[in-house]
Amino acid sequence: MPAVQDANRPDADLIRQLLKHAPIGIAATLLNSSILVFIQWRVISHSVLLIWLGAITFVTCVRYGLIYRVHRLLPHQYDPSRFYTQLLVGIGLSGTLWGSAGIFLFATNSITHQAFLAFVLGGMVAGAAGTFSAVMRAFFAFSVPTLTPLIMRFFLLGDEFHLAMGGMTLLFWIMMFFTAKRLNATTLAIFRLNASLAEAMEHAEAINEELKLEIQERIKVEEELRRHREHLSEMVAERTAELTAANAQLINEVEERKRAQEAQRKSEEKYRHLVENVSDVIYATDKDGIITYVSPTVESLSNYQPAQILGRHFTEFIHPADLATVTSSYERVDSIA
Template identity: 30%
Template sequence: MALPQAGDAPETGHGPTGEAELFREQVHLLYASLPPGLLVTLINAGLLVVMEWQAVSGARLAAWLLAVAIVALARYWLIAYYRAAPQAHGTRVWAQYYAVATLAAGSVWGASALWLFPAALVPQVFLFFLLTAMTAAAVVSFAAIFPVALAFVIPVLAPLALRLSLAGGRWHHAMGLVAVLFMVAMLLTARRIERTIATSLKLRFENRTLVARLQDEKTAIQGLNEELRREVAARSRAAEELKERETYIRAVLEHVEEGIVTVDHEGCLRSLNREALRIFGYEQDELLGSHFSQLVPPAERSEYARFLESRLEQGGERLAGYGLEVNGLRRDGTVFPMELGLSAMSVGARRGFVAVTRDVSARKRTERFKSDLVATLGHEIKTPLTSALGSLGLLTETGAATLSGDDARLLRIARSNMERLARTVAALLDADNPSVALTMGAPGPLALLGLVEDAVMAEAEYARARDVRLALDPCSNAMVVYGDRALLLRALSHLIVHAIHLAPAHTTVEVAVTFEMGFGVVSIRDCGTALSKEARAHLFDVHEDGAPHVAVASHGLGAARVIAERHQGTVGYEAREAGGSLFFLRLPARTPRAGDRA
């Protein structure tokens, strides 16, 4: 008896995979329906033994019942094995195991028709109805696979029909014929049931496939809906962000201190921010759509037009850098000075201009006032300062022979400081060039040790005021440097003053002069707390133009750096390992020669 292969199953429309799945499901149905069948088998076997106990020998009944029990136990073990390890064998192997077990069961029950056939008619009729009834019930359970049903129906009914035909009586022949017809009917029924089950399973698989496809479509549609929701949300966020950005830009434009005006390619005003309206004295509605020449003095309108034409011919986005000083016209007819920056812009295919304006009337008034003030101060301060400086110079030249060494040195220091003060005042009064205070005068050979002595003496009083002792190393070397005496004294003073600032009270700031490989090095050491790395990084900073601010030029280390660099030297700072700070000034130097002045 051959079981159907997976490919023998009816066409499912799903290919070999669907056919194998159909066959696997048929086998599963067989194993699922077996446990109730085993229970019915045992009950029927017991009932047969009871009914034929008087008609058949007890030994035969016992032997047959034992065979039924053994086959039922084997079939039960097969069920347990299948449930425990369904992957242990292929589907066809499980089907073969089941068919063999069914054939064994059918053979045992068919043996009852031969071995347990009673002599009396009534027990014979009971046996006939019991076997046919069992066959009918079995067909329903085994018809999932037709060969399995065949393995049970023929072994049960064929022996019964044969035994009845051999009995010899008319009734027995009729019952045998009925048994044959019933067997044929059961086989046909089994075939129809198999086809019905196969069709039902195929429909289930197709429905499952359809449901899976529908689920996939549903998932895809849900994905599209989710993507659509994300897209809508993203566009909503983009719209909100755009609205916020527009609000933000509008707020910025309304609160900047410069007036911002946009003009189209025809010269018509398209927008003005709050400051522009305030500068020109108009309301927004009064200017929108008007020509920009309304904001320009009549006498200068043609000049404005020529200027714009020339800038447009040159091309580029920036037509005029911010800071161009022009005149504007207020609503009340007042002409006022303003700074103007003009740039080209494009919005799609449309071209326009952006003008940035600032009312500089107040600044112009301030500049005029400062100019007048500087002229007054230049006369009131420089005149007596020049007189005092001349008197000190005359006293230094005429009294050098009669004054003691210390008095002469103090007089020389006073004259040097007065010269430095005169240069600083001149720089402060020069509003257009505040860094002129650092401009070198006539350079010449200078005794570096003498310069340092003068600087130490000049700052000695400041050190005493802070309870700090200022001392010059007696072992310092004498050498000559080339430069401006006043500027070098200023650089030394800056370094010494900063060292005094860092020194704790009751300590000493030591100043020494050494000669190192063609350079004179002035070292200024204190015992205070070393500066942090952040402070050191900006200690000698100067402005981008290379010159420090006026205040720094008078009191900061930035001025010392500029002075040193203008003398081809350097200044620097080091944190001492023993604690405290070391400021130093390095200048190109040589040994003294005859004729060098102090």
């Protein structure tokens, strides 16, 4: 957290605080100086009064011009340290001129006018305790030269009344010092709190920006996941449709195979029934002429059992007179096959 302190080069917040109350101090200076000259007019030389009033008016106008010029400048167009020095010089000159009133406007023959002078100077210091308390150097620059000549004048006169007046004026300055110190501590605490709050707000805004970015990133991720889910759903739907079609095709093929097997079974049964019930002998041979099958009718048409015929060459059961013709026919059929 940036430190806010009453140092030789205070930050912009302290300077702005001085600028904020400066118009009040300038107005009070012009008004009170005029009233003081009016009251002292009968007991102090007119030329001294007019010179003093002209000098304090000139310094006040210069201070106002400086403040007005700074107000018209943008923050980056002026040097805070330089302006702070100029401001302290102006405040110090103003305090010195007010303090000179304790020398040149001191009515030696009128205690009433002396008391009024002390009242005016004390009032200016009291106002400075509030106006310049943000920067204690400014308070010292004004209050010390304002009251020191008057206090010394009271003490130098040496009588009880003036010693009491000098002591009371010194005590008043001490009280104003502690008042300004307390106001200064309060002001600095407020500045520190404002700086802390500003830093906390910046931190909160930074966190808020991070959260916004995180939310945006999360939204992007969720959108990407949603697209992936939709794409996956489409792929699953397509794959499911393909599997359903393949399954339906497989079922059709299985049904077709079952129907083919059933047709084959029925065909074999018909063939077997035909072979087994035909009145002629039906037999089958391999490529070497060995009998591999013979119909059951062989038993009723010959003296052989099927088992006696299987595994033997078919020529063994051909009449010798027909052997050449049968063999020739068999060879032609075998060559075609």
